[in-house]
Amino acid sequence: MMPKRTCLLAALAALPVALLTVAVSSPVFAADTPAYQLDLEQLNDSGSKGTALLSLRGNELTVWIKSEGMVPGQPSAQHLHGSTDGHDFQCPDDGDDTNGDGILDNTEATVHYGDINISLTVSGGTDAGSGLAVDRMPVADAEGKVRYKRTITVGQDVVDHIKDLHIVQHGVDRNDNGTYDVEGAGKSELDPKLPQEATAPTNCGVVEGAAVGSVPVGGVETGGGAAEEGVSMGAVTGTAGAAAVTAAGVLVLARRRMTAVAAAAVVKTGDAA
Structure with a gap:
């Protein structure tokens, strides 16, 4: 079984990929x-x-x-x-x-x-x-x-x-x-x-x-x-454009939160040891 710390770090690594998939759907x-x-x-x-x-x-x-x-x-x-x-x-x-x-x-x-x-x-x-x-x-x-x-x-x-x-x-x-x-x-x-x-x-x-x-x-x-390919008219209009900006913001916050959770898990694991 994968240790909790490893699971959390794996989730932290995967999270930006999911959110960046949303963010980059907007056109250049x-x-x-x-x-x-x-x-x-x-x-x-x-x-x-x-x-x-x-x-x-x-x-x-x-x-x-x-x-x-x-x-x-x-x-x-x-x-x-x-x-x-x-x-x-x-x-x-x-x-x-x-x-x-x-x-x-x-x-x-x-x-x-x-x-x-x-x-x-x-x-x-x-x-x-x-x-x-x-x-x-x-x-x-x-x-x-x-x-x-x-x-x-x-x-x-x-x-x-x-x-x-x-x-x-x-x-x-x-x-x-x-x-x-x-x-x-x-x-x-x-x-x-x-x-x-x-x-x-x-x-x-x-x-x-x-x-x-x-x-x-x-x-x-x-x-x-x-x-x-890679260009969506919907993505350049208000709602989807805002969604991309929101996704970028969520990405930053999520990374911070997940980092904090992962750090707490490391400390807890160390205490348990």
Whole structure:
């Protein structure tokens, strides 16, 4: 049988490994690039949610998005909405369905979150004119998840008013048949060639305030791919980031406590001898 002292020392040696496993799950951060967090919350009872990060290095804007609850296998139009002239737009809610047809369409929602400023396509143009370029938008995977990263050159007005912009993703499945069709909610008021399901907002998020940290090195690949190994979008947001910091603190305290316990055990063992 292993002596108590040996057991305690073995536990002390193993403890940092377990806690460091939690701590290092956070990504590596670039020291000089602030990031702004947006929590994407559902619209149209879509069940969609997600997290986005915006970072600026000069006039280069990098956008990371990780969302779920999208329509599997369908393109998800997404944009930065809002104003760069100081107007304070916010995300709408389902109560803003002014015509009472049971769906918050983009026209009703735009009153609250503003016009398209940047179209978050996976390739090609990112101007407002690309807002309905569904062939260049990310496609949700089989589980309804979207992973997106792209760096875009923006004007100084965007740099100066980045906190006034919001991310909106679009696409709902009102009749739960796994695709966008006119039977679900009719034709889009933006383009009758598209179903309303394809353009109705599914979630929206505003910048949560000042810089929340620094942007992760690496990140989520553009489009529907998985996150790079060792990098979790969840880990760069508040809760998981705080968990990593907490884990580091717990590690220090635990090591101190276990050291004290082990020392006491050594003394007790010596007395017994």
